[in-house]
Amino acid sequence: MNADEILPLASAVVAGSIQAAARLITLIENDGEDAAAALRALFPHTGRAHVVGITGPPGSGKSTLVNAAIRALRAQGRRVGVIAVDPSSPFTGGALLGDRIRMQDHSTDPEVFVRSMATRGSLGGLAPATGEAVAVLDAWGASTVFVETVGTGQAEVDVVSAADTVVVVSAPGLGDGVQTLKAGVMEIGDVFVVNKADRPDADRAVTDLKMVLALAPEGGWRPPVLSTVATTGEGVAEVLESVSNHLRHLEQGGGLAGRRKARWRREVVRAVEARLRAQTMGGAAVASLDGLVELVASGQLDPRGAAIRLLAAGRDAAAGLDPAGGAAPGGVRVDHIGVAVRSIAEAARFYSEALGLQGGPPEQLPAQGVTIVFFAAGETRIELLEPLTPEGPIARFLERRGEGVHHVALAVPDVERALESARAAGFEPVDAVPRPGAHGTRVVFLHPKGTHGVLVELVEPAQPVAPLPEER
Numbered sequence: 001m002n003a004d005e006i007l008p009l010a011s012a013v014v015a016g017s018i019q020a021a022a023r024l025i026t027l028i029e030n031d032g033e034d035a036a037a038a039l040r041a042l043f044p045h046t047g048r049a050h051v052v053g054i055t056g057p058p059g060s061g062k063s064t065l066v067n068a069a070i071r072a073l074r075a076q077g078r079r080v081g082v083i084a085v086d087p088s089s090p091f092t093g094g095a096l097l098g099d100r101i102r103m104q105d106h107s108t109d110p111e112v113f114v115r116s117m118a119t120r121g122s123l124g125g126l127a128p129a130t131g132e133a134v135a136v137l138d139a140w141g142a143s144t145v146f147v148e149t150v151g152t153g154q155a156e157v158d159v160v161s162a163a164d165t166v167v168v169v170s171a172p173g174l175g176d177g178v179q180t181l182k183a184g185v186m187e188i189g190d191v192f193v194v195n196k197a198d199r200p201d202a203d204r205a206v207t208d209l210k211m212v213l214a215l216a217p218e219g220g221w222r223p224p225v226l227s228t229v230a231t232t233g234e235g236v237a238e239v240l241e242s243v244s245n246h247l248r249h250l251e252q253g254g255g256l257a258g259r260r261k262a263r264w265r266r267e268v269v270r271a272v273e274a275r276l277r278a279q280t281m282g283g284a285a286v287a288s289l290d291g292l293v294e295l296v297a298s299g300q301l302d303p304r305g306a307a308i309r310l311l312a313a314g315r316d317a318a319a320g321l322d323p324a325g326g327a328a329p330g331g332v333r334v335d336h337i338g339v340a341v342r343s344i345a346e347a348a349r350f351y352s353e354a355l356g357l358q359g360g361p362p363e364q365l366p367a368q369g370v371t372i373v374f375f376a377a378g379e380t381r382i383e384l385l386e387p388l389t390p391e392g393p394i395a396r397f398l399e400r401r402g403e404g405v406h407h408v409a410l411a412v413p414d415v416e417r418a419l420e421s422a423r424a425a426g427f428e429p430v431d432a433v434p435r436p437g438a439h440g441t442r443v444v445f446l447h448p449k450g451t452h453g454v455l456v457e458l459v460e461p462a463q464p465v466a467p468l469p470e471e472r
Contacts (some may be wrong), residue, residue, distance in 0.1 A: 006034055010041035013140050018113055021140045025115055028129045028136070031314065039132060042139040045258070049081070050247050053163030055188075057150040060171040061195040063173035064230040065239075070106050080106075081137030081145040082114040083130055102285050113137055125261050128274070131162055132265040156172055157166050160188040161266045164259055164328055165246045167191045167239065170209070174199040195225035195464045221249050258306040335411035335459045336374065340397050340404060344386040347403075351375045351382060365440055369396045372438055383409070383438075407445070407455040415442050415460035422446055422458075434460070 012020035027035040052061050062349050070080050106112040115133060120372060130147060137145045145295040149159045160166055190299035194205045209225045224242050230237035250256035295301035341347035351357045369392020375382040385406055387395035395407055412418040415434045422429060430445035436444035440462030447453045
C-alpha cells in the first residue's frame with residue numbers, strides 16, 4: 001500500500017468501518033511497514049476502551065462466556081471488540097479458529113468485531129500482534145475489548161500486561177484442591193469465574209478458590225469469585241458488574257494508568273525484539289547460521305558462542321561489511337551531522353523537549369578539545385559539539401562562524417581505504433592518518449575547500465568484540 005491509501009484506511013477505522021479495521025489488523029499481523037504508518041495515525045484516538053483479558057484452562061468455557069458477555073453488552077447498546085487467540089500448529093503454522101466458531105451468534109452484527117489470531121509460535125497465551133490489534137479496535141470505537149488467551153492452563157500470564165482487567169475462568173472437575181493452589185494464573189486474576197456451575201462439585205470449586213484468595217494480603221482490590229452457566233447466560237450480568245467495578249477501582253486509585261503503561265512497555269519491547277531479530281537474522285548473518293550450527297553440532301562451539309558470532313555478523317552487515325570483512329555494496333551511509341554549540345545543556349533542550357529525541361551520555365574527547373552528545377534521529381544521529389578548551393577547533397569555529405552545522409559524517413567500512421581513495425581523487429585530508437573518534441570509532445576529516453564548503457568526516461564504526469578464547 002502507498003501513503004495515499006494508509007491515512008484514509010486509518011480514518012475509516014476511526015469513523016467506525018469494520019472492514020477497514022479488519023484490513024488494518026491483517027497488515028499488522030503481516031508486520032508490514034504500512035501498518036506502522038496507520039498505527040501512528042490511529043494512536044491519538046486510543047485509550048478509551050476497557051480491555052478485559054479472559055484466561056483459564058482449555059474446556060472451562062472461555063469462548064462461550066465471552067459470547068454471552070457480548071450479548072449482554074449489546075443489549076446495553078455497547079460496541080464490542082474481541083481478540084481471540086488460538087494455538088498454532090508447530091508443523092504447518094495454521095490454526096483451528098475455534099473461538100470464532102463459538103461466537104457465530106454475532107457474525108452479522110456491525111457493532112461486534114471478532115478477530116481470531118494464531119499465536120504463530122509465541123508463548124504466554126497471546127499472539128505477537130495482540131496489543132496493536134487491541135489498539136485498532138479501541139480506535140474503531142469499541143467500549144469493551146475482550147482478549148481471550150490460548151487455554152494452556154498455568155502459563156498464559158502475558159494477558160496481565162495486555163489488559164486492564166483479567167478474568168480467570170475455571171470449571172468443576174479440572175483438578176483437585178492442590179491444582180487450585182498452584183501459582184501462575186491464580187496470581188493475575190481480578191475476577192474469578194467458576195463456569196459450568198450446573199455441574200457437580202461447582203460449589204466445592206468456588207470454595208477452593210475463595211480459600212486460596214483469602215491467603216492474599218489485605219488491602220486494595222479483593223477479587224470476587226462468581227458462578228456462571230455461560231450457555232444459558234446465568235451469572236454473566238454479575239461478572240460484567242464486577243468487571244466494571246474493577247475498572248472504577250483502578251480509575252479512582254490511579255492504577256489504570258500504571259497498567260496501561262505496562263501494556264505499552266511490553267509492546268515497545270516486543271517491537272524492539274522483532275526489529276533486532278529481523279536485523280540479526282537477515283542477509284549475511286543467515287548465510288553463516290548453518291556453518292555455526294555445524295560447529296555446535298560437532299562440539300567445536302557452544303550455542304552462546306554461536307549466538308555472539310551471529311550477532312557480530314548482523315552488526316557487520318548493518319555497518320556495510322561482508323562476512324569476510326570487506327566493503328559491501330552501498331556500504332557508505334550518513335552516520336551523523338555535527339552541530340557546534342556553545343552549551344550542550346541549552347542546545348539539547350530543542351532535541352529532547354521539542355522533538356522527543358533520546359540523547360546519550362556526554363563524552364569528552366581531549367585530543368579534539370570537545371565534549372559531545374549524540375541524539376538518535378531515525379537512521380542517523382545528531383552530534384552536539386561543545387568546546388572543551390578555548391583553543392580547540394570547535395572553539396575557533398564558534399568564534400569565526402557562530403553556532404551551526406560543523407560537519408557531515410559518513411560511515412565507511414574501511415576508513416584507511418576511504419582516505420587513500422580520497423587522496424587519489426585529489427581531495428585534501430585534514431588528517432594524515434585516522435585518529436580515534438567517539439565510541440571506539442576511527443575517523444578522518446576532508447578539507448571543506450575540496451568538498452564544496454562542507455567539512456566531511458569519514459567514520460569507521462567500532463569493530464565487534466573479538467571472540468572469547470573458549471569460542472575459538
